[in-house]
Amino acid sequence: MQPPSRRTFLALGLFTTLTACTASVGDRRAGPTPTRDPDTPVRLRAVAATDLLLGAYDSLLAAPGAQTALLQPLRDDVVRHRAELAQGLPTASPSPTSTPSRSLPTLPELALQEHRTAEAHLHDLDEVSPALARLLASVSACNALHATALGDQTPVKTPDAGTEGTPATGAAAVPALQTALSAEHAAVYGYGVVGAHLPDDPQRTDARTTHAAHQARRDTWQRLLTTLTAAPTPAAGGYQLPFPVTSPTDATKLAVHLETRLTTTYADLIATIPAPYRLLTATALRESTLRAHRWGAPATPFPGIPD
Incomplete structure (x- = not known):
């Protein structure tokens, strides 16, 4: 419902003045209180x-x-x-x-x-x-x-938040958690390919570290699903790559692709996952944003949200 215009308010004020003699205080106070947008x-x-x-x-x-x-x-x-x-x-x-x-x-x-x-x-x-x-x-x-x-390498602290919720909330979270788990299964597989095509230098070390981080994130989603008595979706035997990877350049490009796709996945999940699980999903979105940029992805003002 559209809010009253100024003319409407003036009309209402005039009407109240004309009927003030017959309206009681209780009558004037009656009516629903408008709700405020949280x-x-x-x-x-x-x-x-x-x-x-x-x-x-x-x-x-x-x-x-x-x-x-x-x-x-x-x-x-x-x-x-x-x-x-x-x-x-x-x-x-x-x-x-x-x-x-x-x-x-x-x-x-x-x-x-x-x-x-x-x-x-x-x-x-x-x-x-x-x-x-x-x-x-x-x-x-x-x-x-x-x-x-700007030079600040300190990790962003996420506010403490429980992920228990209610049984209904937990049940509603299962589809989104399964989506997150499937995305991490694919990332773990993809980083196996990335590391295999990088020379033994700091980039390969970074790939190994990131591979372990995605394994840890995968395990987090698996534990949550198990807590909710839902069977975690298993990893596929293999995943189709978006393009052939035959060189270090291809491997770096694949890393960018994996993290950029994850930012989109996690941004979308925040809009669908129940509130108790949003902070975990936001942390995953931030981590993939930083990794994507470190691998060479261009910066964007709204990571995970297409223009």
Whole structure:
């Protein structure tokens, strides 16, 4: 239902004045109380945090000798974050309204601010609508990527959250958890191929580390499904590769493909998985975002969400 227009409010005010003699206090107070959108306060907090980031970027970009090539693309991402986070807010302008910070921040301080913003976006993930949860998790992953680009290598802390839920919630989570497990089965297989085609150098070491990380994530989904008395989907005997892999270049390209596909899978799952499991899924989305970029994928302001 559309909200009343100003003319409607004026008409209602006139009607109340004319009938005030006959209407009792109880009558005037009667009527349903409009419900407040639970997403609104979360969006407002997210926009406020984003405005602080924009102020820090503007201060650094205005300083002599600013590292424009590094900072401007990151700021552009934050502008897009703000526009999406402000959707539906009657009091928030869709365009940046930040003011430069009073004191000039350093690059490490800006990196820390990006890091803290990434963490802040996850605090209300289990309280918001599925669409906003997906957006917040994606923006948080991008903030973490920004922090890394600015030199902060500290892992983002995910708020503590139980994954027990209710029996009904657990049962509803099974299809999404099976999807996540199947995606990790494919990633484990794919990284076996990646490692086999890389030379014995730091890249192969990175591939082995990532292979082990996907095995650990696979095991996490398997344990959750077992806890819910659901039989985990077994791995297939083999998986079709998206293209032939015959060289180190192909292997690196495959790693990018695997992680990029995972970001899409996990971003979509956040919008469908029950709330108690969103934080785990957001963590998986962030990890794949960082790995994809490390393997050479181009940065995107909304990891896992196609433009």
